[in-house]
Amino acid sequence: MGVLEGLGLGLETALTPANLLFCLIGVALGTAVGVLPGIGPTATIAMLLPITFGLEPVTSLIMLAGIYYGAQYGGSTTAVLINLPGESSAAVTAIDGHEMAKRGRAGPALATAALGSFFAGTVGTIALALFAAPISRAALEFGPAEYFSLVVLGLIASIALASGSTLKALAMIVLGLLLGTVGQDIYSGTPRFTFGQRELYGGLNFVSLAVGMFGVAEILRNLEGETKRTVTVAKVRNLWLTKEDVRRITAPVLRGTGLGTVLGVLPGAGHVLASFVSYSVEKRVSKHPQEFGRGAIEGVAGPESANNAAAQTSFVPLLTLGLPANSIMALLVGAFIIQGITPGPNVITDEPALVWGLIVSMWIGNLFLVLLNLPLIGLWVRMLSIPYGVLFPAIIAFASIGCYSLGLNAYHVYAVAFFGILGYFLIKLGCEPAPLLLGFVLGPLLEEYLRRALIISRGDPTVFLTRPISLVLLVLAAAAFVLAVLPAVRRKREDVFEDE
Amino acid sequence: MDWRGARKDLLAGATFVGFGLAFAITASTYEVGTALRMGPGYLPLVLGALLVLLGILIAVTGFVAGEGGGIGPVPWKAAGLLVVALVFFGSTVRGLGLVPSLLVTVFLSAMAGRRARVVPAVVTSASLTALSVLIFVIALQLRLPYFGPWLG
Numbered sequence: 263m264g265v266l267e268g269l270g271l272g273l274e275t276a277l278t279p280a281n282l283l284f285c286l287i288g289v290a291l292g293t294a295v296g297v298l299p300g301i302g303p304t305a306t307i308a309m310l311l312p313i314t315f316g317l318e319p320v321t322s323l324i325m326l327a328g329i330y331y332g333a334q335y336g337g338s339t340t341a342v343l344i345n346l347p348g349e350s351s352a353a354v355t356a357i358d359g360h361e362m363a364k365r366g367r368a369g370p371a372l373a374t375a376a377l378g379s380f381f382a383g384t385v386g387t388i389a390l391a392l393f394a395a396p397i398s399r400a401a402l403e404f405g406p407a408e409y410f411s412l413v414v415l416g417l418i419a420s421i422a423l424a425s426g427s428t429l430k431a432l433a434m435i436v437l438g439l440l441l442g443t444v445g446q447d448i449y450s451g452t453p454r455f456t457f458g459q460r461e462l463y464g465g466l467n468f469v470s471l472a473v474g475m476f477g478v479a480e481i482l483r484n485l486e487g488e489t490k491r492t493v494t495v496a497k498v499r500n501l502w503l504t505k506e507d508v509r510r511i512t513a514p515v516l517r518g519t520g521l522g523t524v525l526g527v528l529p530g531a532g533h534v535l536a537s538f539v540s541y542s543v544e545k546r547v548s549k550h551p552q553e554f555g556r557g558a559i560e561g562v563a564g565p566e567s568a569n570n571a572a573a574q575t576s577f578v579p580l581l582t583l584g585l586p587a588n589s590i591m592a593l594l595v596g597a598f599i600i601q602g603i604t605p606g607p608n609v610i611t612d613e614p615a616l617v618w619g620l621i622v623s624m625w626i627g628n629l630f631l632v633l634l635n636l637p638l639i640g641l642w643v644r645m646l647s648i649p650y651g652v653l654f655p656a657i658i659a660f661a662s663i664g665c666y667s668l669g670l671n672a673y674h675v676y677a678v679a680f681f682g683i684l685g686y687f688l689i690k691l692g693c694e695p696a697p698l699l700l701g702f703v704l705g706p707l708l709e710e711y712l713r714r715a716l717i718i719s720r721g722d723p724t725v726f727l728t729r730p731i732s733l734v735l736l737v738l739a740a741a742a743f744v745l746a747v748l749p750a751v752r753r754k755r756e757d758v759f760e761d762e
Numbered sequence: 763m764d765w766r767g768a769r770k771d772l773l774a775g776a777t778f779v780g781f782g783l784a785f786a787i788t789a790s791t792y793e794v795g796t797a798l799r800m801g802p803g804y805l806p807l808v809l810g811a812l813l814v815l816l817g818i819l820i821a822v823t824g825f826v827a828g829e830g831g832g833i834g835p836v837p838w839k840a841a842g843l844l845v846v847a848l849v850f851f852g853s854t855v856r857g858l859g860l861v862p863s864l865l866v867t868v869f870l871s872a873m874a875g876r877r878a879r880v881v882p883a884v885v886t887s888a889s890l891t892a893l894s895v896l897i898f899v900i901a902l903q904l905r906l907p908y909f910g911p912w913l914g
Contacts, residue, residue, distance in 0.1 A: 452793065658848065663898050672853060675848055721798030
């Protein structure tokens with residue numbers, strides 16, 4: 263199926279009333295959780311996963327995806343207006359965006375963010391449409407050996423790109439892989455690490471894990487200190503950009519879009535990295551770098567475009583290879599599985615309406631977001647007055663019901679408590695939970711591919727090195743590992759993340 | 763070298779060593795097999811050992827660098843209340859039914875707030891329970907009975 267044919271089918275799918283409605287619900291919810299500090303898209307998607315069971319597969323994915331990229335928009339709104347990035351990728355937007363707001367230019371800052379994001383989202387969606395089919399065709403040739411090497415590459419690359427301690431990220435991945443082995447072994451049927459409890463034979467539930475580590479742990483973080491919400495919301499007077507503004511943001515938007523489109527495909531925090539890199543690029547190429555940090559509109563245009571383009575292209579590995587590149591995509595793998603679809607290169611040929619419908623819906627969703635965000639900005643700002651004392655019990659209530667409704671199994675709710683406490687202490691000890699979730703989702707795949715490859719090769723372990731694609735992937739993984747631990751590169755990487 | 767300064771990394775290392783050991787020791791009781799014919803215990807054993815190694819490395823590098831800082835305040839009361847709230851829901855939702863179970867769970871979590879008081883927590887609990895019933899049972903048609911057999 264060609265790209266145009268695919269897009270046609272996608273339009274047909276995405277424009278049904280139900281899908282339009284759920285796209286709107288998704289992006290509106292996404293904007294809301296992006297605006298609200300203390301709850302992010304990961305926890306939201308995890309809590310909503312169980313209840314998407316009753317929806318059509320494409321409808322459920324359209325909504326869940328909408329939450330993800332909608333949160334990118336919402337995060338920048340609070341970053342600009344109250345210097346509080348609701349999302350990690352909006353952290354750089356806050357630097358110059360909030361400065362602009364303090365100078366009475368909140369409107370143009372928000373307009374730049376929304377229009378830049380829309381443009382970048384459109385380009386990102388086109389890139390996704392163009393590359394999805396060729397990549398999945400190539401991936402159809404992959405055997406278990408190639409998949410094993412690809413998963414290894416993905417896991418290593420995700421730590422190479424992360425900020426913070428490489429060793430800790432690596433340990434979190436390994437812990438995630440181990441937690442993923444809980445349950446019955448697929449080959450022998452032996453129950454592993456189940457403490458003899460039948461309820462654990464099916465393994466730990468990744469929804470519980472995500473809700474615990476991203477929802478409950480975050481609540482505890484917020485309850486640590488006095489919740490200082492001195493919300494001094496900057497006034498939004500006028501959204502229009504001047505001619506001068508338009509001239510100044512054009513190049514940064516284009517550069518940011520390009521960077522984001524490429525970096526978004528990378529595993530790990532691709533969209534966060536994209537916004538940081540874009541900011542430092544803009545600062546470097548600017549003719550007046552002294553303005554950065556004091557309300558340079560380029561410092562909003564570039565990173566905002568970059569993170570939104572990246573949010574779109576981070577779907578590439580999921581839709582073409584069936585492999586998640588970050589923790590949100592890991593949850594979407596779960597959404598596919600709940601619907602009885604195994605994500606992989608076959609999906610685009612077996613379920614073309616689903617893949618193309620999702621792609622087109624992302625463009626429509628971006629359009630909704632511009633409409634939702636610019637005229638309705640006051641509504642989102644008002645959401646900030648919801649007291650945290652009401653918000654977090656609501657998260658606990660929704661998490662309990664959502665996780666219990668997965669197979670009406672009380673263990674899924676106990677697991678939320680366990681992973682909430684574990685995740686909280688690990689975060690306190692400087693270990694981010696995202697690599698753990700990625701390891702947890704990829705662990706069973708890694709083991710399956712490893713053992714299947716060895717069975718096919720009759721126990722010959724050189725199969726990973728003699729098959730050329732697998733060899734290339736492993737060499738890349740080794741290179742990424744060296745890069746990750748090389749002190750010089752690490753310092754450089756920290757520069758990028760701390761360049762504020 | 764400063765033991766106190768590296769407390770964060772030492773604790774992180776110890777946590778990973780603990781998990782690694784627990785997984786590796788348990789895995790060694792399953793059929794391990796060989797690298798060429800892996801049994802169910804093989805991969806967890808290897809990964810467990812790797813985690814122990816990483817944990818030691820984290821602790822050692824933290825100890826040598828002597829930085830990392832303390833772990834800061836921990837909201838013990840909140841952590842305890844949230845755990846009790848979740849465990850209460852899991853263990854009673856079938857017996858008591860959704861409404862009573864959720865009322866208690868939300869009340870307990872609302873009490874975890876720093877300046878929580880009983881009356882606002884009751885109000886929060888009642889309104890959030892009503893909202894949840896509206897969203898999950900009425901709108902999304904989740905099959906959870908309002909009241910369970912224990913109250914019959």
